[in-house]
Amino acid sequence: MLExxxxxxxxxxxxxxxxxxxxxxLQWLESRQSVLAGNVANxxxxxxxxxxxxxxxxxxQSQMTMAMVQTEPGHMAGPGNSxxxxxxxxxxxxxxxxxxxxxxxxxxxxxxxxxQRFATTVYTRYMGMFSTALGTSS
Amino acid sequence: xxxxxxxxxxxxxxxxxxxxxxVSAENLANxxxxxxxxxxxxxxxxxxxxxxxxxxxxxxxxxxVRSIGQDHTPFETRYEPSHPAAxxxxxVKVPNVNTMVEIMDTHDAQHSYEANxxxxxxxxxxxxxxxxLMK
Numbered sequence: 001m002l003e004x005x006x007x008x009x010x011x012x013x014x015x016x017x018x019x020x021x022x023x024x025x026l027q028w029l030e031s032r033q034s035v036l037a038g039n040v041a042n043x044x045x046x047x048x049x050x051x052x053x054x055x056x057x058x059x060x061q062s063q064m065t066m067a068m069v070q071t072e073p074g075h076m077a078g079p080g081n082s083x084x085x086x087x088x089x090x091x092x093x094x095x096x097x098x099x100x101x102x103x104x105x106x107x108x109x110x111x112x113x114x115x116q117r118f119a120t121t122v123y124t125r126y127m128g129m130f131s132t133a134l135g136t137s138s
Numbered sequence: 139x140x141x142x143x144x145x146x147x148x149x150x151x152x153x154x155x156x157x158x159x160x161v162s163a164e165n166l167a168n169x170x171x172x173x174x175x176x177x178x179x180x181x182x183x184x185x186x187x188x189x190x191x192x193x194x195x196x197x198x199x200x201x202x203v204r205s206i207g208q209d210h211t212p213f214e215t216r217y218e219p220s221h222p223a224a225x226x227x228x229x230v231k232v233p234n235v236n237t238m239v240e241i242m243d244t245h246d247a248q249h250s251y252e253a254n255x256x257x258x259x260x261x262x263x264x265x266x267x268x269x270x271l272m273k
Contacts (some may be wrong), residue, residue, distance in 0.1 A: 026268065033261055034144040038199040040257045041151030043250050044158070045188040045201055074194050102253050113260045120267045 022123040028056050029116045036112065039105045046096035050105065141265040143198065148258035150200045151246045154188055155251040157203050160166070162243045169235040173223040183209035183234040209234055 032053045042048040093099045161184050171181035189204035211234040219228030 029264070030141060030144075032267075033141070033264060034147065034198045037144045037147040037151075037254075037257050037261065038201075040250075041147050041154070041201040042190050042199060043151075043253065043273070044155070045190050046247070048190055048199075051199070053262050102249070106256065107254060109257055109260055113264060116268060117265045120271055123271055 006009060018122065018126045022119050022126070025056065025119045026116065027110070027114055028053070028122075029119065033112050033116075036105055036109050039100050040102065040109070042096065042098075042101050043100045048081070048098050048100060050100045052108070140155050140260055141268070143193065144261045145258055145265075147193075147198060147200045148190075148254045148261065150202065150252035152251055152258075154203055157206075157249045157252065158186050158188075158247045159251070160208060161242060162240050162247065165235045166237065166240045169233055169237060169240075172221070172230055172234060176221050176223060177225040178231075180231050181213070181235070183233065183235045185211075186194060211256050 035051050035053055039050045143206045165183050172178075173180050185207045187207070188201055191200045191202050192198075193200055211232050213231040215229040216232050217228055218224055218230045219248040221230045224230050
């Protein structure tokens with residue numbers, strides 16, 4: 001879906017490439033939401049440690065280098081968009097070794113939701129500027 | 139990574155929690171189910187455990203029910219000689235179901251279910267916003 005949206009990004013070479021940036025941001029938020037949903041789903045799984053994705057700044061840097069392509073659906077994701085298991089501060093695990101704190105996860109999900117709303121708004125506004133320049137109503 | 143997959147993960151979480159609620163309800167419903175022949179075992183409490191599953195396509199972790207097992211805590215006995223399940227000494231074995239434990243489990247399952255439901259709703263609104271970009 002996002003790939004289709006980005007097909008016109010090649011047209012914009014001047015200034016900050018906001019379309020491309022917004023697209024990568026949206027992709028990152030999409031994968032983060034997936035990982036956070038996994039954390040919530042595993043809130044009662046023994047021994048599960050909550051995960052998060054690499055921060056967006058890190059993703060931007062790693063995308064300057066070459067990333068592995070997934071040619072088969074069975075392939076593992078490349079290092080560019082890998083979810084890294086991050087141990088939360090010790091001592092909070094419950095008796096079964098589960099380290100998911102539901103409040104933290106829901107907070108992160110709300111945060112991801114806000115950031116996604118922000119990114120889509122920026123995208124829409126920028127698109128509106130193009131419409132204005134083209135003389136069509138937005 | 140796709141929002142549709144993410145909704146699927148939340149759905150898997152809700153399915154697991156619903157299963158847990160069912161097991162808890164079974165235990166509560168059978169908390170007085172004794173045997174019918176002298177010395178027979180009463181209802182044995184059921185337990186449920188979850189397991190993380192890795193979605194190979196996206197690398198995200200989903201969840202499923204690993205197994206529904208049995209609680210091997212010994213049964214308590216109650217002196218009631220007239221009961222059909224009473225042994226030679228007049229003692230009846232009663233189920234190893236603790237009502238308090240089951241109620242706490244039910245509450246916990248409900249909270250986790252709601253958390254998954256909220257996550258699913260947020261993912262849906264994110265998906266809607268992405269679709270609206272095409273307008």
